[in-house]
Amino acid sequence: MHHRAPLAAAGLAAVSVLLAGCFASGAGDPAGSAGTRIELAMMQPPRSGLSPFSDDAFKLSRWSAAETLVTLDDNGDARPGLATEWRRTSGTAWELTIRPGVKFHDGSTLTAAVAANTLTRAMKAVPKPRILDGVALTASVAGERLVVATETPDPLLPQRLSSPQLSILAESAYAADGKVNPVGTGSGPFRLVRVGGTTSATLDRYDGYWGEKAKAAGIDVSFVPDGTARAAAIRSGEAHIAEAVPVSQAALLDAKTISEVPMPRTNTLYLNTKSGPFADPAVRAAAREAIDRGQLISGVYENRADSAKGLLGPALPWTVQARQELTGRVPAGRPDGATITLATFTDRAELPEVASIIQQQLQDAGFTVNQVVREYAHIEQDMLAGEFDAFILSRATVLDSGDPVAYLKSDFTCAGSFNIAQLCDAGVDQAVRKAEAAEAGEQRRAAILEAEAAVLRTDAAIPMLHERVIQGDATSVVGSVKDPRERALVTAATHVK
Structure with missing residues (x-):
């Protein structure tokens, strides 16, 4: 685990000083390998303690720490995630088959009951996840399958279940008082192991992942509200990936290190x-x-x-x-x-x-x-x-x-x-x-x-x-995702060559 001072927002005069202590491993290190940790500079710090029921859920998704029952392709059509298939059983009910062999980061196993627990808690959350505004949803178990029903017909239910705000976490994530702790309770290829308030987060590769194992050893996240500082981190080689580079800074970066989505x-x-x-x-x-x-x-x-x-x-x-x-x-x-x-x-x-x-x-x-x-x-x-x-x-x-x-x-x-x-x-x-x-x-x-x-x-x-949106990537980065929906960024395939 890496413990380091976060890259804070700063004016131009202080950027170079700040960068020196921000990232534990040099992003520009030519000796980097497929096991190198990824240094990531993100724009917005957590606003709700990384609760998956808030917009912070998109961070968990972009880090590949938490996963949803359904994913979306480029056209917005539903594709398998933690659910391998689904079918509509009535005008208001859907039955989903849960992917076998999925282990959460706390060692527990994904079941239909665990998925139903997440959806039920999401419905009871205050405030309720935005994806459920105006939706009355119930989740139950029939045999080994998950049944999701709505009060009125919802042809978009599978797409709704793709929202990062409905990421499925282990039962240990949910406290009796309604609080949710995503540390060590997701199912993705990276395990969230530490949150440094609104300044940093640390994730390690999860070797028990059900799919392709992560090529990077982990992700070290710094929350960097200042756009000039994020761009400077790419320019100086202190960050491997920086999200949301300002237009005014893009021209100052090597064209090979920026992409527009x-x-x-x-x-x-x-x-x-x-x-x-x-x-x-x-x-x-x-x-x-x-x-x-x-x-x-x-x-x-x-x-x-x-x-x-x-x-x-x-x-x-x-x-x-x-x-x-x-x-x-x-x-x-x-x-x-x-x-x-x-x-x-x-x-x-x-x-x-x-x-x-x-x-x-x-x-x-x-x-x-x-x-x-x-x-x-x-x-x-x-x-x-x-x-x-x-x-x-x-x-x-x-x-x-x-x-x-x-x-x-x-x-x-x-x-x-x-x-x-x-x-x-x-x-x-x-x-x-x-x-x-x-x-x-x-x-x-x-x-x-x-x-x-x-x-x-x-x-x-x-x-x-x-x-x-302009994304900064060091030339050593392979496989970072340029996602218009801003749900994906670092995946199991992302690594530093």
């Missing part, structure tokens, strides 16, 4: 369809025609983003392959000097700059534009209440199930909980309901694209660009 995140201009100038569809169309995406991509994102042709982007390859040319759009009208309020927030550093460029583009098209920029916590309430004519948001379009229907429903239906555009359109609601009810696979994907087209025809939201 399309994210299911779209920078979108939401227009208030209920009140103000944008209640007129022709005026919304005028705003649509005013947007120059290329200027945003080159000027703000340094060409490290993709121009948006729809709400859903290249992180979901099937959307690019199957999307049809959009017809039936309202022609653009004349703004005639209409005064609008354009808002965004400061928490994502690039958004104020995007807002300034959009403000100029709209003014050039004939609008009079006032701009409001605040911290997100101080603007969200007004944003959701429709206080602004236009709002710029970097929005995740695929949530925990790997399916975009939840995003379309929350953002664009009459009863949507995140309906910034105040949109209430019967055609959109009908299309989203159809997508929500469709079976997983080609049928559902086709319905999703129909719903996307219905939203785009309203011009309630103007997708501008799809973001990418």
Whole structure:
């Protein structure tokens, strides 16, 4: 086990000093072998003590410490995980076969009862895992199989079970008071052995793993909120892998050490369809025609983003392959000097700059534009209440199930909980309901694209660009995963040559 001082956030002047004590083994050591430990610099520290019922679950997944019953392929289709197969036994019930021979890191064995225990505790957790919002789920055992039932039909249940927030842990992980301890209780190829608060974590190879044994001896994690410091760790050779390298730092790194991964995140201009100038569809169309995406991509994102042709982007390859040319759009009208309020927030550093460029583009098209920029916590309430004519948001379009229907429903239906555009359109609601009810696979994907087209025809939201995440890898790293969903990073195959 490695005990070391964490790589802390720092200004440029202190970066080199900090790096010296951050990682126990030199990432640039030419004598490294397949048994070398992987030094990993991550952006966000744990927020909930690495509870799998929180967003911290994605860290356990990216470290290959915890596993789920189901996994997803590139198209978002369900594939075997800790469950080898499943079948729908009724409109509301599914039966899953549990993979034999799986040992948890505490030595206990995976059974249907153990899996049912995790799902039952997830349903009772406070707060409940986001993947279970609005879902009433029960888990039981029939013979040696796991039975999962929902109150209403859920065609997406297998995909739901792929969420890292439903990672299956040994029964020893769960305390009577509801707390969950993932240390030594997962089932992946790496065993979590130590958590250093919000600064570090240590994982060792688990030789009892049911699948391919890990090629690396372990993972030493440092939580490094400062993007400049994460990039510096790759540049100096102190880290093997660094996640989320800022665009501004990417140009400073050797091109061989960075990779860009399309994210299911779209920078979108939401227009208030209920009140103000944008209640007129022709005026919304005028705003649509005013947007120059290329200027945003080159000027703000340094060409490290993709121009948006729809709400859903290249992180979901099937959307690019199957999307049809959009017809039936309202022609653009004349703004005639209409005064609008354009808002965004400061928490994502690039958004104020995007807002300034959009403000100029709209003014050039004939609008009079006032701009409001605040911290997100101080603007969200007004944003959701429709206080602004236009709002710029970097929005995740695929949530925990790997399916975009939840995003379309929350953002664009009459009863949507995140309906910034105040949109209430019967055609959109009908299309989203159809997508929500469709079976997983080609049928559902086709319905999703129909719903996307219905939203785009309203011009309630103007997708501008799809973001990418930039990952740093030392040239000695083999097999790190570039995952748009940010569920995988270090796997059993990842190692240092």
